[in-house]
Amino acid sequence: MEHLKIANQLIQKVLKKKALIGIIGLGYVGLPLVLRFCEEGFIVLGFDVDSKKVATLKRGKSYLKSIPSPRISKFIQSGHLNVTDDFSRLIEPDCILICVPTPLTEKMEPDLQYIDKTTEAILEHLRKGQLIVLESTSYPGTTEELILPKLESTGLKVGRDFFLAFSPEREDPGNKRFTTQQIPKVVAGVTASCQEIVTTLYHQIIKKVVPVSSPRVAELTKLLENIYRSVNIALVNELKMLADRMGIDIWEVIEAASTKPFGFSPFYPGPGLGGHCIPIDPYYLSWKAREYDFTTRFIFLAGEINVHVPYYVVAKIQDALNAKGKSIKGAKILILGVAYKKDVDDARETPALSIMELLRKKGAVLFYHDPYIPILPRFRKHYFELKSAPLTKQLLHRIDVAVVVTDHSCIDYAWVVKHAPLVIDTRNVTKNIKQWKKKIVKA
Numbered sequence: 001m002e003h004l005k006i007a008n009q010l011i012q013k014v015l016k017k018k019a020l021i022g023i024i025g026l027g028y029v030g031l032p033l034v035l036r037f038c039e040e041g042f043i044v045l046g047f048d049v050d051s052k053k054v055a056t057l058k059r060g061k062s063y064l065k066s067i068p069s070p071r072i073s074k075f076i077q078s079g080h081l082n083v084t085d086d087f088s089r090l091i092e093p094d095c096i097l098i099c100v101p102t103p104l105t106e107k108m109e110p111d112l113q114y115i116d117k118t119t120e121a122i123l124e125h126l127r128k129g130q131l132i133v134l135e136s137t138s139y140p141g142t143t144e145e146l147i148l149p150k151l152e153s154t155g156l157k158v159g160r161d162f163f164l165a166f167s168p169e170r171e172d173p174g175n176k177r178f179t180t181q182q183i184p185k186v187v188a189g190v191t192a193s194c195q196e197i198v199t200t201l202y203h204q205i206i207k208k209v210v211p212v213s214s215p216r217v218a219e220l221t222k223l224l225e226n227i228y229r230s231v232n233i234a235l236v237n238e239l240k241m242l243a244d245r246m247g248i249d250i251w252e253v254i255e256a257a258s259t260k261p262f263g264f265s266p267f268y269p270g271p272g273l274g275g276h277c278i279p280i281d282p283y284y285l286s287w288k289a290r291e292y293d294f295t296t297r298f299i300f301l302a303g304e305i306n307v308h309v310p311y312y313v314v315a316k317i318q319d320a321l322n323a324k325g326k327s328i329k330g331a332k333i334l335i336l337g338v339a340y341k342k343d344v345d346d347a348r349e350t351p352a353l354s355i356m357e358l359l360r361k362k363g364a365v366l367f368y369h370d371p372y373i374p375i376l377p378r379f380r381k382h383y384f385e386l387k388s389a390p391l392t393k394q395l396l397h398r399i400d401v402a403v404v405v406t407d408h409s410c411i412d413y414a415w416v417v418k419h420a421p422l423v424i425d426t427r428n429v430t431k432n433i434k435q436w437k438k439k440i441v442k443a
């Protein structure tokens with residue numbers, strides 16, 4: 001049985017840590033995965049189309065705040081880590097893990113160009129005995145309907161010549177409680193031998209591996225996790241707006257409800273949804289659902305509410321300025337935090353941009369401070385030529401209002417409230433500040 005021999009050879013290589021691991025896409029997901037394999041003694045070959053990233057890694061330097069350079073340099077020096085933008089080297093790895101972006105198009109449809117390009121690059125060099133794993137988030141069917149036929153167009157057969165699986169990434173950048181190793185990993189192979197190999201592979205680097213019956217189950221599992229968050233965040237965001245109208249502090253309500261020891265998991269309102277996953281991934285499922293004559297109403301409703309929150313925040317800023325006899329036009333507004341969540345250096349899809357865009361249209365003079373984002377790059381929909389302003393007493397005295405959008409831990413919010421004339425708090429960072437209550441507006 002030739003195919004069993006190929007599968008067993010690969011399993012033995014993995015168990016002896018002699019399998020060469022190739023990781024495509026060295027971003028927030030790919031880079032931690034690279035390091036995890038290196039830490040367990042594997043040799044890793046990282047691929048990225050961004051030659052700047054490749055050059056930075058080759059110098060042993062990091063471009064992610066959450067990963068200090070020494071974690072990379074030690075593996076570059078020891079020879080455990082090699083990086084390249086030469087995709088002809090895809091013939092070398094025994095296991096290839098795909099961690100490329102899966103954004104949305106302008107029309108809010110899955111933008112699969114990165115997965116497509118990567119699949120094309122792999123199939124050019126596909127050889128017997130390779131395992132390919134998709135880690136990027138996508139709709140149920142991506143692995144078997146999109147990637148599999150292309151790879152089999154080479155004449156090689158899945159489960160016999162090469163192996164294919166899906167294993168969704170659950171990376172939570174900035175989360176110090178759960179590292180890559182500690183987060184259980186769902187895996188699913190296209191065939192039984194694919195399943196056995198992929199399970200063995202992740203067992204080498206992750207404490208708990210959770211095999212499921214098919215790639216489609218694994219693909220939908222990842223989407224369920226993110227839709228669950230999107231819907232629950234929308235729920236508390238809607239209740240926040242109602243509670244505000246009723247004169248009730250939603251944060252106090254959530255704190256009280258959280259004392260229930262069963263049946264309640266707290267979610268917190270904020271300035272709107274951000275990040276690479278939660279505002280985007282649910283729409284991968286909505287799009288696929290159309291093929292089944294199905295409308296995913298919860299996803300759309302949650303999206304509608306979450307998209308509305310920045311408008312609500314701007315209305316609260318407007319009201320607060322109005323109460324002081326000021327208008328947004330000409331007001332000097334400091335946005336505190338533009339990263340999509342606390343303590344990360346990632347501003348993709350951040351609600352700060354929507355809030356800033358709305359304020360700019362109304363004629364505000366904008367400043368921002370974010371120790372993690374020194375310069376605001378050009379985004380898909382927005383461009384502000386702004387740099388992070390140093391957070392000084394002088395700046396706080398100069399502005400009309402500070403708006404807390406991201407609750408970075410390193411900022412002394414009591415000090416901000418003391419010196420700013422007015423503070424709009426979308427994250428409840430002012431919860432324990434007893435003085436200057438009149439200057440604080442929760443939004």
Ligand SMILES: NC(=O)c1ccc[n+]([C@@H]2O[C@H](COP(=O)([O-])OP(=O)(O)OC[C@H]3O[C@@H](n4cnc5c(N)ncnc54)[C@H](O)[C@@H]3O)[C@@H](O)[C@H]2O)c1
Nearest residue numbers: 025026027028029048049050099100101102117136137169
């Ligand atoms: N960031 C997260 O917290 C997170 C969490 C779970 C899942 N995911 C999913 O993981 C995937 C990757 O996300 P990310 O945050 O790491 O993205 P990222 O943008 O940080 O990294 C992707 C990398 O892929 C590279 N790339 C793009 N096209 C390529 C190609 N054709 N070949 C090789 N490299 C290519 C980019 O240069 C970049 O370095 C997405 O599907 C995302 O939804 C992300």
